[in-house]
Amino acid sequence: MFPVRKQFVGLDIGSSSVKAVVLKEQGKGSWALAHLGIEQLPPEVIVDGAIMDAPVVVDAIRRLFTKQKIKFKKVVISVSGHALIVKKISLPQMSREELAESIHWEAEQYIPFDIEDVNIDFHLMEGGEDKTSSEMDVILVAVKKDKINDYTGLVRQAGLTPVIVDADGFAIFNQFEINSERQQGTIALIDIGASVMNINVIQDGKHMLYRDISIGGNQYTDAIQKDLNVSFDQAEGLKMGEEVKGIHPDDVLSIIESINEDIAMEIQRSFDYHKTTSANARVDHVILTGGASKTRGLDEFLTKKLGINIEFGDPFKRISYNPKKFDPVYVKEIAPLFAVGVGLGIRRD
Numbered sequence: 001m002f003p004v005r006k007q008f009v010g011l012d013i014g015s016s017s018v019k020a021v022v023l024k025e026q027g028k029g030s031w032a033l034a035h036l037g038i039e040q041l042p043p044e045v046i047v048d049g050a051i052m053d054a055p056v057v058v059d060a061i062r063r064l065f066t067k068q069k070i071k072f073k074k075v076v077i078s079v080s081g082h083a084l085i086v087k088k089i090s091l092p093q094m095s096r097e098e099l100a101e102s103i104h105w106e107a108e109q110y111i112p113f114d115i116e117d118v119n120i121d122f123h124l125m126e127g128g129e130d131k132t133s134s135e136m137d138v139i140l141v142a143v144k145k146d147k148i149n150d151y152t153g154l155v156r157q158a159g160l161t162p163v164i165v166d167a168d169g170f171a172i173f174n175q176f177e178i179n180s181e182r183q184q185g186t187i188a189l190i191d192i193g194a195s196v197m198n199i200n201v202i203q204d205g206k207h208m209l210y211r212d213i214s215i216g217g218n219q220y221t222d223a224i225q226k227d228l229n230v231s232f233d234q235a236e237g238l239k240m241g242e243e244v245k246g247i248h249p250d251d252v253l254s255i256i257e258s259i260n261e262d263i264a265m266e267i268q269r270s271f272d273y274h275k276t277t278s279a280n281a282r283v284d285h286v287i288l289t290g291g292a293s294k295t296r297g298l299d300e301f302l303t304k305k306l307g308i309n310i311e312f313g314d315p316f317k318r319i320s321y322n323p324k325k326f327d328p329v330y331v332k333e334i335a336p337l338f339a340v341g342v343g344l345g346i347r348r349d
Contacts, residue, residue, distance in 0.1 A: 008163060009035075010171075010345030011061070011075040012338075013151060015046045015218065016194035016291065018060050019338060021345035022070060023319065029178060031346060033321035037068035038334065043232055048195055048214055049081035051150050054157065061158040075160050076344040080168040080196050083147035085111055085118075086210035088125070088277075090135045096124060099138065111142045118142040125206055139207055141167060164347050169200045169210045171343030172289065176202075178346060179317040185284040186274075189313070190267065191339050192290035192298075194218050197263065199270045201283065209274045213266045217292030219259050227255055241296040253297075260298055264305040271306075289313040289339035315342035 010021040022035035039060045045053045064070075087110050091099070103122050108115050123139040143165070152162040172191050186208070189200040194217045201209035217239070224235040228251060234244050238252045275281035286308050288299060293312065303310045315338045316331055 006348050007072050007074070008345070008347060009070060009072050009075045009160075010341045010343070010347070011077050011155070011160075012171075012341040012344060013046070013057065013061075013077060013154065014193055014291075014340075015041070015049070015196070015216075016043075017041055017337075018057065018064055019341045020064050020068060020070060021338060021341040022072060023342070023345040025346075025348070026320075031178065031319045033316065033319050033326060035068045035070050036326060036331070036338075037064050037070075038337065039064040039067070046195075049079070049083065049147070051154065054150075054154055057154055058157045061154070061160070065158075065160075073160050074163045075155055076164040076166060076347045077151055077155060077162055078166040078168045078171050078340060078344055079143055079147055079151060080198060080212045081147075081214065082212075083144040084167055084212060085113075085140070085142040086167060086169065087140045088207065088209070089138050089140050091138055093134055093136050099124070099136075103138075103140070107140055107142060110140060113142070113144060117146070118144055119148060123207075139210075143167075164344075164349075166344060166347065167210075168196070168212070168340050169198045171340045171347075172198060173200055173202065173207070173343070174346055175315045175339055175343035176287065176313065179313070179315060179319075186278075186282060188267075188271070188283050188286045188308075189339075190286055190288050190290075190293075192216050192263065192288070192292040194291060197266065197290070197292075199267065201270070201274050203278060208278055209270060211270050213270075215259075215263060215266060216290070217295065219262070220256060220292070220295055223255050223259060224252060228252070239295055256295065256297065257301065260295075260301045260305075263298070264302055267302070267306060283308055286310040287313040289315065289336045291337045293336050312336060313339060315339045 012019040017038050017040045019038045023031045024034050026032050045056050107120050121141045125137040148165055155162045172189050186203045191198045197213045197215050199211045220239045221235045224238050271283050299310050314335050316335050
């Protein structure tokens with residue numbers, strides 16, 4: 001008999017929608033799409049990662065699983081934002097066992113929260129146990145317990161079982177790994193969602209920088225609503241290039257470019273910080289994902305502003321699927337929204 005593989009659902013609970021991905025493992029590094037779906041959330045239900053109306057989110061998760069006929073109950077979720085701290089730190093050389101025992105003590109100087117209020121984990125970077133070096137590089141991860149409890153509570157209320165809580169940025173990196181050949185040089189994975197922009201700088205396959213910044217698609221929508229006195233739905237459409245009677249396109253463009261400037265500035269700040277921590281400082285390439293990455297003209301604006309080649313990521317690039325079940329046009333259209341979901345969907349431990 002063949003062993004029964006674990007089957008988890010990647011459940012991405014975002015500020016504007018909940019998304020589910022079920023992937024079947026077909027062999028080492030080979031995946032097939034089994035289920036895929038998205039359910040929109042009303043505005044202000046989740047604000048800056050804080051859950052304001054849990055029953056509405058729970059109902060959306062239930063509808064999503066019902067519509068997509070997802071029977072699996074074990075889910076992988078992720079968190080982001082101010083309640084999450086991810087830092088690359090250097091520590092004196094020690095065994096993995098010694099590190100596990102001392103990480104809480106070591107972490108105190110890097111975490112701006114009470115150490116008793118957070119859950120802590122770590123990842124030893126490649127080559128970290130090189131005994132010829134006096135130091136080891138470690139990725140330190142700390143999340144406020146309240147944040148984890150809020151999100152796992154949502155999942156349980158929906159009748160599901162949370163088995164893994166990941167960080168958005170790590171999920172994005174996981175999907176990048178299965179969709180891209182190992183690339184040398186320095187790559188920035190930038191995912192711009194409704195309320196959070198995640199920046200991951202990867203150098204020769206290693207995490208170098210992780211930042212969650214409170215800016216995203218909602219800033220465009222809010223500014224358009226306020227400045228042009230239109231509804232939420234009209235503002236969303238204008239943001240994506242739709243026309244609304246009585247609104248001049250140039251008025252919309254000036255608002256969009258103002259938010260583009262803010263996004264570009266935050267990205268440049270992250271790159272500047274990376275320069276201070278790495279000998280190989282230049283970012284060679286940017287891969288853009290997230291719903292707000294589709295905002296009209298953003299990619300061209302960032303290319304010009306940052307002077308770096310930018311391309312859109314495709315989380316389904318190397319994932320096979322039945323075109324009779326999943327419309328290829330639809331999959332291509334929504335692909336940028338699923339970088340986190342796909343990264344969660346491939347988790348097995």
